[in-house]
Amino acid sequence: MRTSTNVTWQQALVTRDARQKLNGHRSVVVWLTGLSGSGKSTLAHAVEEKLHARRCRSLVLDGDNVRPGLCGDLGSSESARTEYIRRVGETAKLLTEAGVITLTAFISPFRSDRERVRHLLAGDDFIEVYCRCSLDVCEGRDVKGMYRKARAGEISEFTGISSPYEEPLDAELVVETGFLPLETCVAQVIQHPQAHGVITGT
Secondary structure (H helix, E strand, O other): HHHHHHHHOOOOOOOOHHHHHHHHOOOEEEEEEEOOOOHHHHHHHHHHHHHHHHOEEEEEEEEEHHOOOOOOOOOHHHHHHHHHHHHHHHHHHHHHOOOOOOEEEOOOOHHHHHHHHHHHOOOEEEEEEEEEEHHHHHHHHHHOHHHHHOOOOOOOOOOOOOEEOOOOOOEEEEOOOOOOOHHHHHHHHHHHHHHHOOOOOO
């Protein structure tokens, strides 16, 4: 991977710690991963709504708001997917410095890509949440008709059909989005950062 040269990191006068104190909570990246149709985006936005109600500064990054601009030049090859996740990871890192709780909802099928993002961040700033949902359930939902097109050969390298999904081996949290109610899944995701001092209160 090519890297930029002749650049110097600009140290902010307002520190991350100062932003966190102003916000009243720590900043972290909550990385939701799972098959297409596993409920990642639905869960991420529902969690953000709860966080907002608790006056937390948060933002959801998912394909619908990242693909058109930041990653609009990328295709669907394995190398493009790796670059896609790298860009998302770098964006999430900047948001962490800004004091924001960042919720990401991407299939991110390869363990190595997710681990690369984890290592971009410091200490316990990365919370991997596996939205576990069987392929049958995901395919049964198929809200966007993507599985149907993949089965028909209209979409190549589609995760779960013609391209692998590598399940997390040691995720901080596994949420059974295949059969648990959304409210239960939201409560589980909220509970983890609360238990680890990222947010306080109820």
